[in-house]
Amino acid sequence: MTSRSEPLFEQASEYLVGGVNSAVRAFRAVGGTPVFMQRGEGAWIEDVDGKQYVDYVLSYGPLAIGHAHPDVVRAIADTAARGTSFGAPTELETELAMKVREIMPGIERLRMVNSGTEACMSAVRLARGYTGRDRVLKFRGNYHGHVDALLVEAGSGVLTLGIPGSPGVPAAVTETTLTAPYNDIDAVRQIFAEYGDSIAAVLVEPVSGNMNCVPALPSFLQGLREVCDESGALLVFDEVMSGFRAALGGAQAWYGIYPDLTCLGKVIGGGLPTAALGGRADVMDWLAPTGPVYQAGTLSGNPLAMASGLATLTALSKPGVHADAVAWTERLLAGLRERAASAGVPLLTHQAGTMFGLFFTDSDSVVGFEDVAACDGDRFVRFFHGMLEAGVYLAPSAFEAGFVSTAHDETALQHTLDAAERVFADL
Numbered sequence: 469m470t471s472r473s474e475p476l477f478e479q480a481s482e483y484l485v486g487g488v489n490s491a492v493r494a495f496r497a498v499g500g501t502p503v504f505m506q507r508g509e510g511a512w513i514e515d516v517d518g519k520q521y522v523d524y525v526l527s528y529g530p531l532a533i534g535h536a537h538p539d540v541v542r543a544i545a546d547t548a549a550r551g552t553s554f555g556a557p558t559e560l561e562t563e564l565a566m567k568v569r570e571i572m573p574g575i576e577r578l579r580m581v582n583s584g585t586e587a588c589m590s591a592v593r594l595a596r597g598y599t600g601r602d603r604v605l606k607f608r609g610n611y612h613g614h615v616d617a618l619l620v621e622a623g624s625g626v627l628t629l630g631i632p633g634s635p636g637v638p639a640a641v642t643e644t645t646l647t648a649p650y651n652d653i654d655a656v657r658q659i660f661a662e663y664g665d666s667i668a669a670v671l672v673e674p675v676s677g678n679m680n681c682v683p684a685l686p687s688f689l690q691g692l693r694e695v696c697d698e699s700g701a702l703l704v705f706d707e708v709m710s711g712f713r714a715a716l717g718g719a720q721a722w723y724g725i726y727p728d729l730t731c732l733g734k735v736i737g738g739g740l741p742t743a744a745l746g747g748r749a750d751v752m753d754w755l756a757p758t759g760p761v762y763q764a765g766t767l768s769g770n771p772l773a774m775a776s777g778l779a780t781l782t783a784l785s786k787p788g789v790h791a792d793a794v795a796w797t798e799r800l801l802a803g804l805r806e807r808a809a810s811a812g813v814p815l816l817t818h819q820a821g822t823m824f825g826l827f828f829t830d831s832d833s834v835v836g837f838e839d840v841a842a843c844d845g846d847r848f849v850r851f852f853h854g855m856l857e858a859g860v861y862l863a864p865s866a867f868e869a870g871f872v873s874t875a876h877d878e879t880a881l882q883h884t885l886d887a888a889e890r891v892f893a894d895l
């Protein structure tokens with residue numbers, strides 16, 4: 469079947485690098501042409517040929533209440549009609565910050581930024597400024613945006629495209645970056661025994677969503693909290709993905725383990741470009757203008773993004789709304805496991821609230837990058853294309869997490885499970 473996506477992609481590739489504006493959108497790992505989309509409503513997206521898909525990418529996470537939610541569309545339109553940006557404070561910025569603090573009480577003070585990358589970049593600078601130390605520790609397979617110092621053994625597109633450490637990042641910049649295997653607290657303790665006095669921060673995805681979906685072991689996060697408390701390093705949870713998803717209050721609420729700083733992104737903007745760094749007021753106040761650590765942004769706290777984020781978090785935090793989406797995700801995964809088992813396809817699933825992971829493996833435990841890499845990649849590629857053909861949109865990589873929204877309903881569930889039953893039969 470020829471699709472309008474093919475000529476559009478060919479044309480795009482003449483003008484845009486690789487035809488895309490984010491490396492993960494290319495179909496390099498699965499083959500074929502990226503599908504061009506033209507609209508979305510609720511759980512569904514429509515491609516340029518008019519074909520409909522149940523969407524489990526949701527713009528890589530932000531659309532927690534689905535596409536084009538009327539509250540979000542109205543909030544953006546009403547705000548835009550009054551002006552799109554001022555370079556001066558607006559009430560909306562405080563309103564969104566208040567909403568975030570209501571949902572995540574550990575976050576006393578925030579700074580709005582434009583992307584998850586910026587939030588993580590500023591977290592590293594702030595931690596270094598606050599502690600007067602240079603080193604940071606991150607984990608293999610975790611992704612914190614394309615921050616120079618953090619593009620070391622990173623997940624997401626770095627993994628998918630097999631780019632080990634990115635050219636263009638000077639060795640001097642990553643000399644102060646230490647890495648350890650995810651979920652391995654003994655390795656962390658060894659690193660702290662050697663470098664503890666010079667570590668400014670430990671950055672971790674408390675639910676890793678960039679090497680497929682791998683939740684941290686509670687003992688691992690607890691251990692990180694302890695080593696940070698003992699050594700004076702700051703614990704930074706990168707909740708760009710897990711925020712408002714692992715639980716409404718993020719992974720920190722899910723585990724009951726609280727970081728010093730939190731990076732937020734994706735859902736906080738409800739599909740418009742905003743993100744935030746937040747945390748303990750005494751640390752956050754080291755940022756300019758109250759403190760000496762410089763941070764700024766022309767469009768930071770943009771009114772349209774604030775309005776979109778506020779409408780999204782308001783709808784999502786109504787009683788039972790997030791919980792219903794979590795229950796829906798459970799039914800999705802149970803249905804997929806049941807159908808895979810009937811077809812004799814080994815399938816392990818992970819769930820963290822409205823995030824999920826599918827692993828084609830006989831193993832009953834996936835806790836680190838090596839376990840993810842050992843899964844059957846060819847089977848994933850066949851599964852991906854089969855589901856795409858059947859009208860189910862998944863990320864084009866076995867190293868990405870899946871996402872569910874509050875708009876995913878019985879129709880979407882049945883459509884997905886019927887598709888999976890047919891696809892599993894041919895795997």
Ligand SMILES: Cc1ncc(COP(=O)(O)O)c(C=O)c1O
Binds near residue numbers: 583707709
């Ligand atoms: C955990 C995590 N941190 C940081 C980022 C970077 O966010 P952005 O793509 O908005 O720069 C992402 C996703 O891209 C992410 O999943």
Ligand SMILES: NCC(=O)CCC(=O)O
Binds near residue numbers: 492528625677869
């Ligand atoms: N897991 C991948 C992402 O969350 C980011 C998407 C992107 O870089 O476009």
